[in-house]
Amino acid sequence: MYKIGIDVGGTNTDAVIIDEQLKLVHGVKVPTTEDIQTGIEQALHKVMKESAIDPSKISHAMLGTTQCTNAIVERKKLSKVGVLRLGYPATASVKPYTAWPEDMVETLGKNYELVQGGYEYDGQPLSAMNEAEVKQVLTRWQGEIESLAIIGVFSSLKNDQEFQVAEWSKEILGEAVPVSCSSTIGSVGLIERENATILNAALNKVMSMTSNGFERALESEGIRQAEVYLCQNDGTLMSIEYARQFPILTIACGPTNSIRGASYLARLENAIVLDVGGTTSDLGVLADGFPRESSLAVDVGGIRTNFRMPDIVSIGLGGGSIVREGAEGVTVGPDSVGYKITTEAKVFGGEQVTATDIAVRLGKAAIGDAALVADIPQEFAEKAYQKIKSMTEDAIDKMKTSSGDVDLVLVGGGAIIIPDDLKGVANAYVNEHGGVANAIGASIAQISGQYEQIYIYTKMERSDCLKDAQQKASQQAVLAGAVEETIELVEVEETPLAYHPENATRLRVKVVGKMK
Structure with a gap:
């Protein structure tokens, strides 16, 4: 039996097929199309046709896609959201959508309401929830909203009020209006958690x-028996049903797929990964086989959130980056010919001088027709190459946590432009299949579950708190499609809450398991 992994990038859509021993059977790369869907279908068709594998032998299909990210950035195809915050009057001074871009607020509609409810930091009620008040709001929103976001103050400590409102929503708005509860999405911090929950609700459509x-694309290729998964942004997978409930977890899954694929190709569990595309380069850190998570609140499309995101640094350097000489000397990027590199770069008969042309001119890469770049002056090419080198070294330095040299894994179709001798790098690893590392990462990933809550250690033994959190994380993993018997604990993070009189601690647990 075989697995298919597909990853949609800004320039290319990659597809790979791997066998039961996780060995790469075949990989293809096609240009990403404007509607994205067509590119997925073309990549799937090409990899199936060229590998000549019987569609009935495909047991699993995984997709890593940028569509949710694009929808937020472009403000397109988003649902009209009703935002119900349980926390009046304590939180009335900062209303929902505060500091949001105005065009995004207009796109989602301005349906928000603050009602009584919520909890104190110690689990005591902030104010009693009023059933009649909540139901009145939900009734008013009938026909006006397509999705509902429910946010309770300190629901990360106690979330029964959120779930109760979700039940009332099913009664009044019906099953057709999906519900997002903040306690299942974000971390501690009301506004950032609220923002993440609103975005999750907006992405349902x-x-x-x-x-x-x-x-449908799998069906058209005759693949009817495969288990279908989507990639999460922590380098793991989730079932298609789980993805429909938590679409926000797909944001930034592309770089994490590359990091996981790089780990597989280089046989390393700790390294910096540099994924060079056609337009940008993404750097991430491989820590114990998984992408390092950002510890900071992250902006998504100009909106501050606190749900988990990979620690990624992106720079405007790629294989298609345009190289120029101006008043400030030689510049590389940030603009790029992108997926048009095969027609616009000089090495392919075009007119634009790109980073790929520079690498070919200096004999660092063998691609296209080297004779077409022979007219690029040697001095100009060397200055451009030095610029590429310094941009890469600066980005690597930002990701390091110590002054020592690090291992670097180079992946992505544009990796040919990166110099060999980089400061701060002990060993650089390149693999012939690095161009499709993101699709490989999608196809080999495990299923994860994560749970976070504030526990008060004076009221409950620490060991019992850990056991409870692990059990709830395991439940999330099973819901996402993991086999329960294979689930294992991979990460525990404890953060004591300062000034709390009863030793309150934010406990975050992550588990992984094998897919069904």
């Missing part, structure tokens, strides 16, 4: 179209 389109 996009994810429905994406998942349905992927299933």
Whole structure:
């Protein structure tokens, strides 16, 4: 039996097929299309045709896609959201959508309401929830909203009020209006958690179209028996049903797929990964086989959130980056010919001088027709190459946590432009299949579950708190498609809450398991 992994990048859509021993059977790369869906279908068709594998032998299909990210950035295809915050009057001074871009607020609609409810930091009620008040709001929103976001003050400590409102929503708005509860999405911090929950609710329609389109593409290729998964942004997978419930978890899954694929190709569990695309380069850190998570609040499309995101640094350097000489000397990027590199770069008969042309001119890469770049002056090419080198070294330095040299894994179709001798790098690893590392990462990933809550250690033994959190994380992993018997604990993070009189601690647990 075989697995298919597909990853949609800004320039190319990659597809790979791997066998039961996780060995790469075949990989293809096609240009990403404007509607994205067509590119997925073309990559799937090409990899199936060229590998000549019987569609009935495909047991699993995985997709890593940028569609949710694009929807937020472009403000397109998003659902009208009703935002219900349980926390009046204590939180009335900062209303929902505070500091949001105005065009995004207009896109989602301005349906928000603050009602009584929520909890104190110690689990005591902030104010009693009023059933009649909540139901009145939900009734008013009938026909006006397509998705509902429910946010309770300190629901990360106690979330029964959120779940109760979700039940009332099903009664009044019906099953057709999906519900997002903040306690299942974000971390401690009301506004950032609220923002993440609103975005999750806004993406329901996009994810429905994406998942349905992927299933149709598989069906058209005769792949009818495969288990279908989508990639999460922590380097693991989730079932298609789970993805429809938590579409926000697909944001930034592309770089994490590359990091996991790089780990597989280089046989390393700790390194910096540099994924060079056509337009940008993404740097991430491989820590114990998984992408390092950002410890900071992250902006998504100009909106501050606190749900988990990979620690990624992106720079405007890629294989298609345009090289110029101006008043400030030689510059590389940030603009790029992108997926048009095969027609616009000089080495392929075009007119634009790109980073790829520089690498070919200096004999660092063998691609296209070297004779077409022979007219690029040697001095100009060397200055451009030095610029590429310094941009890469600066980015690597930002990701390091110590002054020592690090291992670097180079992946992505544009990796040919990166110099060999980089400061701060002990060993650089390159693999012939690095161009499709992101699709490999998608196809080999495990299923994860994560749970976070504030526990008060004076009221409950620490060991019992750890056991409870691990059990709840395991439940999330099973919901996402993991086999329960294979689940193992991979990460525990404890953060004591300062000034709390009863030793309160934010406990975050992560588990992984094998897919069904």
